[in-house]
Amino acid sequence: METVFKTELHAHTKPVSGCSDIETKEMVNIYKENGYDSLVITNHFPVVMPGETVEEKVKWYLNDYYQCYREGQRVGLDVILGAELRFTENSNDYLVFGISPEELTTIYALLPYGIDRFYREFKNEKNVIIQAHPFRDGMERVNPASIDGMEIINLHPYFNARIGVATKYAQENNMIVTCGSDFHHHGHECMCGILTNKPMRNSFDIAEVLKSGSYKMSIGNLVVSW
Numbered sequence: 001m002e003t004v005f006k007t008e009l010h011a012h013t014k015p016v017s018g019c020s021d022i023e024t025k026e027m028v029n030i031y032k033e034n035g036y037d038s039l040v041i042t043n044h045f046p047v048v049m050p051g052e053t054v055e056e057k058v059k060w061y062l063n064d065y066y067q068c069y070r071e072g073q074r075v076g077l078d079v080i081l082g083a084e085l086r087f088t089e090n091s092n093d094y095l096v097f098g099i100s101p102e103e104l105t106t107i108y109a110l111l112p113y114g115i116d117r118f119y120r121e122f123k124n125e126k127n128v129i130i131q132a133h134p135f136r137d138g139m140e141r142v143n144p145a146s147i148d149g150m151e152i153i154n155l156h157p158y159f160n161a162r163i164g165v166a167t168k169y170a171q172e173n174n175m176i177v178t179c180g181s182d183f184h185h186h187g188h189e190c191m192c193g194i195l196t197n198k199p200m201r202n203s204f205d206i207a208e209v210l211k212s213g214s215y216k217m218s219i220g221n222l223v224v225s226w
Contacts, residue, residue, distance in 0.1 A: 006193045006218070007038040007200045009082070010095065010132070010151065010180025016043040016064040020184045024067035027183075028077055034190040038078035038200040041065045042095055042180075045083040045104070047111050058104045065101075081203045083107065084132060089114040090140050095151060095178070098127030098207025119146040128207040130178055134169070135162035149176025149210070153217060153224070155191040156182035176210050179217040179224070192219045 012020040013027050020043075022030070031039045043064055051057035065081055072079035081101065085094045088111060096107070110118045119129060131147050133139065133154040150170040154161040170177050181191035195216045196209055209215050217224040 005037040005196045005199050006035065007040065007080075007196065007206070008036055008181055008183070008190070008193050009040050009097075009178055009206070010042050010084075010154070011039060011183040012043055012084075013041060013064045013068065016061055017184070019044070021186060022183065022189075024064050025071045028068050028071040028075060028079060030189050032072075032075045032077045036077065036190065036193060038080055039068070039072070040080045040082040040097070040203075040206060041068050042082040042084045044086065044093075045107065045111075046086050047088060047108075054105055054108055058101075058108060061104065062101055078199065078201050080200060080206060082206070085111065085118075087114045087118065088112050091138050092134075092140055092142065093132040094147070095130040095132050095180075096127060097130070097210065098204050100203070115142050116146045123148075126204055126207060128176060128210050130176065130210075132180075133159065133161045133166075133182070135165045136160065144173040144175070147175070149178060151180055152177045153179035153192055153219065154182050155180070155188075155219070156184070157188055176213075177217075178210065179219070192217065194218075195223065 013022055013024045014020045049057040050060045069079045083096050128148045130149045130151055132151045134150045136159050150166050152166040152170050179192045183189050
């Protein structure tokens with residue numbers, strides 16, 4: 001497979017992700033300058049967000065994404081909607097690809113009920129649900145039937161993602177595998193990405209290519225075989 005398009009699957013902007021130091025336009029330009037073709041904005045999507053109504057909360061959440069999208073259109077980088085969900089049951093996090101802005105209201109309504117119910121009610125043929133940094137300290141194992149895959153390579157430098165353990169577990173359970181820089185802070189950008197032979201234009205393209213397996217992963221310029 002000739003792999004010519006590079007995509008970051010895990011990145012956070014402020015103010016929506018309060019743990020991030022990176023503003024929206026800066027995020028887009030960093031990835032453009034480093035030769036990426038596309039970037040998924042996976043800001044944290046918790047129960048507690050600014051706004052009185054669900055609609056106000058979702059609008060606030062989407063503001064960073066739309067700012068990134070417009071900047072991406074200006075500089076020639078495809079900016080894609082994703083989300084990093086946290087349910088109220090524990091501190092696990094899940095990346096969701098293959099979603100539209102309109103579906104965030106449905107997702108929000110399911111956050112109090114946990115990953116098992118979320119998967120039963122929200123999973124469809126167009127989306128992919130991935131456990132982020134699944135073996136980090138404080139994370140809990142979940143029913144493998146309630147996720148599609150695992151982020152086996154998470155390169156956030158402040159946490160031990162136990163890449164080997166995650167890789168072995170994903171392989172044993174025949175899961176989709178992904179990688180992500182989990183970019184929050186200057187100096188940690190562009191650590192990894194997926195490589196594809198066609199451009200990733202939107203969230204559904206990401207889900208489709210992950211399900212097909214028609215991609216490779218890279219750490220820096222090193223291609224990782226799977």
